[in-house]
Amino acid sequence: MNKEVFKLPxxxxxxxxxxxGIVYYANYLKFAERARTEFLRWGGFEQAEDLSSExxxxxxxxxxxxxxxxxxxxxxxxxxxxxxxxxxxxGIVCKQDVICNGEVRVKIKVTAVYISxxxxxPMRVPEEMVKAFIGG
Amino acid sequence: MNKEVFKLPxxxxxxxxxxxGIVYYANYLKFAERARTEFLRWGGFEQAEDLSSExxxxxxxxxxxxxxxxxxxxxxxxxxxxxxxxxxxxGIVCKQDVICNGEVRVKIKVTAVYISxxxxxPMRVPEEMVKAFIGG
Amino acid sequence: MNKEVFKLPxxxxxxxxxxxGIVYYANYLKFAERARTEFLRWGGFEQAEDLSSExxxxxxxxxxxxxxxxxxxxxxxxxxxxxxxxxxxxGIVCKQDVICNGEVRVKIKVTAVYISxxxxxPMRVPEEMVKAFIGG
Amino acid sequence: MNKEVFKLPxxxxxxxxxxxGIVYYANYLKFAERARTEFLRWGGFEQAEDLSSExxxxxxxxxxxxxxxxxxxxxxxxxxxxxxxxxxxxGIVCKQDVICNGEVRVKIKVTAVYISxxxxxPMRVPEEMVKAFIGG
Numbered sequence: 001m002n003k004e005v006f007k008l009p010x011x012x013x014x015x016x017x018x019x020x021g022i023v024y025y026a027n028y029l030k031f032a033e034r035a036r037t038e039f040l041r042w043g044g045f046e047q048a049e050d051l052s053s054e055x056x057x058x059x060x061x062x063x064x065x066x067x068x069x070x071x072x073x074x075x076x077x078x079x080x081x082x083x084x085x086x087x088x089x090x091g092i093v094c095k096q097d098v099i100c101n102g103e104v105r106v107k108i109k110v111t112a113v114y115i116s117x118x119x120x121x122p123m124r125v126p127e128e129m130v131k132a133f134i135g136g
Numbered sequence: 137m138n139k140e141v142f143k144l145p146x147x148x149x150x151x152x153x154x155x156x157g158i159v160y161y162a163n164y165l166k167f168a169e170r171a172r173t174e175f176l177r178w179g180g181f182e183q184a185e186d187l188s189s190e191x192x193x194x195x196x197x198x199x200x201x202x203x204x205x206x207x208x209x210x211x212x213x214x215x216x217x218x219x220x221x222x223x224x225x226x227g228i229v230c231k232q233d234v235i236c237n238g239e240v241r242v243k244i245k246v247t248a249v250y251i252s253x254x255x256x257x258p259m260r261v262p263e264e265m266v267k268a269f270i271g272g
Numbered sequence: 273m274n275k276e277v278f279k280l281p282x283x284x285x286x287x288x289x290x291x292x293g294i295v296y297y298a299n300y301l302k303f304a305e306r307a308r309t310e311f312l313r314w315g316g317f318e319q320a321e322d323l324s325s326e327x328x329x330x331x332x333x334x335x336x337x338x339x340x341x342x343x344x345x346x347x348x349x350x351x352x353x354x355x356x357x358x359x360x361x362x363g364i365v366c367k368q369d370v371i372c373n374g375e376v377r378v379k380i381k382v383t384a385v386y387i388s389x390x391x392x393x394p395m396r397v398p399e400e401m402v403k404a405f406i407g408g
Numbered sequence: 409m410n411k412e413v414f415k416l417p418x419x420x421x422x423x424x425x426x427x428x429g430i431v432y433y434a435n436y437l438k439f440a441e442r443a444r445t446e447f448l449r450w451g452g453f454e455q456a457e458d459l460s461s462e463x464x465x466x467x468x469x470x471x472x473x474x475x476x477x478x479x480x481x482x483x484x485x486x487x488x489x490x491x492x493x494x495x496x497x498x499g500i501v502c503k504q505d506v507i508c509n510g511e512v513r514v515k516i517k518v519t520a521v522y523i524s525x526x527x528x529x530p531m532r533v534p535e536e537m538v539k540a541f542i543g544g
Contacts, residue, residue, distance in 0.1 A: 011306075013305060013309055014155060014319075015305065017155035018155070019150060019155070020150070020468070020525055021525065022468075025441075025469040025472065026435070026438050027434070029433060029434035029437065030285070030287045030434050033286060037283075037286070038283075046347055047347060048347035051427060058428050061476055063475050064433065064473075064474045065471075065473050065474075066471065066472045066473075067471050068470055071468070071528075073320065074155045075309075075319060076320075120479075149438070150441060150455075151442075156330050156389055157389065161301060161332075162301035165297060165298035165301065166298050166423045169297075169422060170421050173419075173421055173422070173483075174419075182483055183422075183483060187482060196292070199337075199340065200336070201338075202337075204332070210455065210459060253292055253293065286432060287432055291425035291430075291481070291482045292422070296423055345427070
């Protein structure tokens with residue numbers, strides 16, 4: 001795949017805002033997951049297939065660090081990026097920015113683990129995924 | 137069980153509101169389901185047990201009718217009632233009110249069906265549940 | 273505007289699903305509102321402008337009727353339509369379908385009222401909106 | 409106030425879970441905010457009053473760090489703690505744990521800033537709040 005950073009455009013709707021008039025802080029983690037999902041799909045991977053397999057594979061988030069720099073408002077059209085910093089064993093580290101008008105509003109770092117939900121056990125990230133996203 | 141109407145107190149948090157400064161309309165269906173869940177628990181039924189059985193039993197909503205009479209705001213302490221109007225075969229009809237300071241703010245009518253998620257097929261509502269909630 | 277029915281494509285993400293493995297019933301009202309918002313935008317109306325005006329204009333839902341015909345799952349690509357059935361005074365009635373692979377999964381009817389949040393009072397739906405969506 | 413750690417009991421409902429069968433990762437930030445809100449209320453502070461003042465005071469989260477140690481499931485009864493680590497100028501740092509059966513499942517650290525939403529400017533945390541929660 002090319003080296004351009006993946007970005008998903010997301011519109012801010014009423015459901016995303018709160019009585020403070022800005023996007024509710026937890027919802028950026030929803031946006032971040034939409035971007036990770038579309039990033040995986042862009043690489044050819046469908047999470048629903050993984051989930052409906054016998055082992056019920058899924059990425060589970062182990063750690064999320066979120067820095068809120070500027071608020072977003074109703075109707076804002078934001079972009080959420082997704083870059084993989086590292087894949088190692090069962091673990092994957094993603095760096096994600098929420099951007100609007102060229103300005104970074106939220107910085108997110110997510111550490112996830114690929115697991116079998118059936119066994120609740122970490123599994124090595126599939127080789128095709130490593131190849132697709134890291135190369136080698 | 138006694139004939140008093142079941143009511144669950146629910147506090148309105150930031151997550152429930154939107155940029156209009158009031159509770160987002162979809163969230164009343166969340167409140168209603170919390171009340172139905174606690175109503176079932178009050179009658180001795182745990183949905184998690186049903187869901188983790190081999191058949192994966194669950195109530196699925198077939199129809200929801202919601203009338204929004206007055207808005208709710210941040211920090212409001214509301215009550216959500218749950219009364220069963222009818223149980224018939226796999227179907228159950230609940231009447232639910234969202235009340236604050238003795239005033240009905242939202243009226244909800246929910247028709248649900250008891251199904252096996254494993255087979256995606258309607259199942260007769262368990263006899264113990266009918267007995268507990270309807271008597272007979 | 274042309275007479276084609278407006279449809280917004282929406283992807284089902286993890287956030288939309290529940291432990292039953294299907295889209296949580298309240299979330300269809302979120303999808304419906306996204307479609308109504310994009311329908312208004314398609315007609316040239318931005319809700320954020322209305323909300324940031326002195327009167328703080330917004331549509332408030334008075335009634336929602338939802339019929340759930342078939343469940344949706346993770347990664348499904350659904351479409352949510354929006355058609356105006358009626359505009360009269362402050363009121364507007366929308367008919368919305370959730371469609372996947374040509375099949376209607378959820379049918380929604382929403383009655384909303386255009387209000388001034390500052391005065392908490394219904395206001396006549398703006399003439400330009402009536403013209404844009406109904407004609408005349 | 410006494411030195412016992414504040415804990416809010418929270419029940420896990422269908423709305424909180426996802427198709428993986430566990431609580432969706434973003435929702436712990438909702439739980440954490442419920443606990444912070446009740447912690448403030450326990451100290452005598454109502455956020456709705458702050459928000460409806462002319463300045464529209466509110467705490468805005470600047471940073472959230474979340475460590476997910478164990479998943480939670482439907483019907484789990486969890487407790488969410490809230491301890492203030494530091495109050496300094498406009499900033500406040502909270503340490504929060506999600507606990508079930510004596511086991512810490514999620515560790516959360518939230519840095520928030522007290523701001524005037526009207527001016528979008530940080531404001532010193534009110535003296536009464538510092539006194540109530542830190543003493544001195």
